[in-house]
Amino acid sequence: xxxxxxxxxxxxxxxxxxxxxxxxxxxxxxxxxxxxxxxxxxxxxxxxxxxxxxxxxxxxxxxxxxxxxxxxxxxxxxxxxxxxxxxxxxxxxxxxxxxxxxxxxxxxxxxxxxxxxxxxxxxxxxxxxxxxxxxxxxxxxxxxxxxxxxxxxxxxxxxxxxxxxxxxxxxxxxxxxxxxxxxxxxxxxxxxxxxxxxxxxxxxxxxxxxxxxxxxxxxxxxxxxxxxxxxxxxxxxxxxxxxxxxxxxxxxxxxxxxxxxxxxxxxxxxxxxxxxxxxxxxxxxxxxxxxxxxxxxxxxxxxxxxxx
Ligand code: AMP
Numbered sequence: 001x002x003x004x005x006x007x008x009x010x011x012x013x014x015x016x017x018x019x020x021x022x023x024x025x026x027x028x029x030x031x032x033x034x035x036x037x038x039x040x041x042x043x044x045x046x047x048x049x050x051x052x053x054x055x056x057x058x059x060x061x062x063x064x065x066x067x068x069x070x071x072x073x074x075x076x077x078x079x080x081x082x083x084x085x086x087x088x089x090x091x092x093x094x095x096x097x098x099x100x101x102x103x104x105x106x107x108x109x110x111x112x113x114x115x116x117x118x119x120x121x122x123x124x125x126x127x128x129x130x131x132x133x134x135x136x137x138x139x140x141x142x143x144x145x146x147x148x149x150x151x152x153x154x155x156x157x158x159x160x161x162x163x164x165x166x167x168x169x170x171x172x173x174x175x176x177x178x179x180x181x182x183x184x185x186x187x188x189x190x191x192x193x194x195x196x197x198x199x200x201x202x203x204x205x206x207x208x209x210x211x212x213x214x215x216x217x218x219x220x221x222x223x224x225x226x227x228x229x230x231x232x233x234x235x236x237x238x239x240x241x242x243x244x245x246x247x248x249x250x251x252x253x254x255x256x257x258x259x260x261x262x263x264x265x266x267x268x269x270x271x272x273x274x275x276x277x278x279x280x281x282x283x284x285x286x287x288x289x290x291x292x293x294x295x296x297x298x299x300x301x302x303x304x305x306x307x308x
Contacts, residue, residue, distance in 0.1 A: 029110055030117045035126075035166050038119050042080070042167050050077040054169035054196065056160060059083040060100035060214035061109045064204035068173040069113045071201060076171060080117035081110055082163055087123060088131075089155030098298070100217050119167070131158050137187050143276050144269055144291055145180045145302075153184050160185055164194045172196040177203045177211050179291065179304050180276060203303075205231065211303045223296045226262050230294055234305040237290055241307050246270040246279050246288070257294065266293040266300070273306065 032038045045052055053072030057065050065081075072079040083106055090096035103120065110118055135157045140146070146153050164172065174182045182200050189198055204212050208228035219227060233256050237249055244252065250270045257265035271278050273287030282288055288307040293300060 029115050032117060032119045033121060035121065038166050041117065045078055046168065051170040052076060052167065053079045054167050054172045055081045056163055056172065057081060057083055058085045058099065058214065059106050060102055060217065061106045062212045062214065064175055064177065064212035066109060066113055067204050068175060068201050069110065069115050072171065072173050073114065078116045080119060080167060081115050082119040084121055084126060084159065086155060086159040088158060089152050091149045091151050098218065100214055126162065133158055137184050140183055140187060140276055144267060148267060156181055157184065157188050161188060161192060161194065164196060169196040171199055173199045173201055175203065176200050177302065183276065215299050218299050219296060223262065227296055227301060230292060230301055230303050234290055234292065234303060238305055238307050246282065262296060264295040266295060268292045
């Protein structure tokens with residue numbers, strides 16, 4: 001019976017679809033595939049003065065994503081999640097090709113959270129033609145992910161700007177796991193005067209301490225057992241902060257990975273959480289942080305820790 005009602009709701013126009021689940025309290029999620037229908041649905045909510053919370057994802061949802069949805073649900077009248085594997089933010093084709101895609105399961109997870117809307121466009125829908133926009137994020141993009149993944153933040157900025165312009169959310173939720181991305185998005189909103197308030201959300205971890213990530217699915221059983229050591233080192237480094245200078249602490253972590261069979265260190269930075277620039281003395285910032293990327297085989301693990 002529930003399935004029949006769901007089909008009827010999908011068959012209705014978008015405007016009606018907004019109301020149907022509410023009238024019948026069926027909590028069915030509206031799945032939007034086109035920009036036009038998304039704009040129409042969001043405009044209707046805007047006209048009614050409703051607040052809209054937005055969570056942008058690339059799918060393969062896990063509890064890290066679902067916590068963002070939960071927070072958005074608590075703080076807004078309506079919540080919309082996007083699932084779009086954004087090809088232009090991948091600097092390696094292999095990473096894009098291997099990125100997990102499990103849309104049916106993701107829909108079930110979002111429905112279980114009572115997410116109101118899913119925007120799940122095709123690549124052709126999002127990019128009917130090549131986007132030539134260039135951005136300037138100053139020093140924010142010269143370091144870490146910006147330095148190691150050429151073109152990555154340009155791809156992120158293009159898609160996030162486009163999504164914000166389509167949805168015009170009241171609030172948008174981003175994880176601190178991708179801390180540099182969070183600061184880039186803040187800068188994007190400021191530069192282009194975009195609508196949402198940006199909310200940074202805490203990193204959600206497995207019980208083992210491993211930061212949750214869609215890419216973790218590609219870790220073997222053995223790798224999954226060893227991967228939590230990345231966070232263990234970060235926590236130990238936090239404890240050592242009062243005894244060691246930033247560069248010594250950085251070296252202490254680097255040494256953990258020298259000649260290691262399972263891990264390859266891509267970068268480690270002890271930096272200022274306000275502007276991501278490396279720090280020489282602890283007194284240089286009120287927000288010292290450590291940022292790390294290590295590879296386990298073909299899987300890239302990203303993590304960070306606040307030292308304050
Ligand atoms: P992604 O699908 O990897 O692009 O991530 C979508 C959003 O979820 C981004 O804002 C991420 O920072 C956030 N996110 C992913 N994993 C986690 C996590 N373990 N904890 C908190 N936020 C996360």
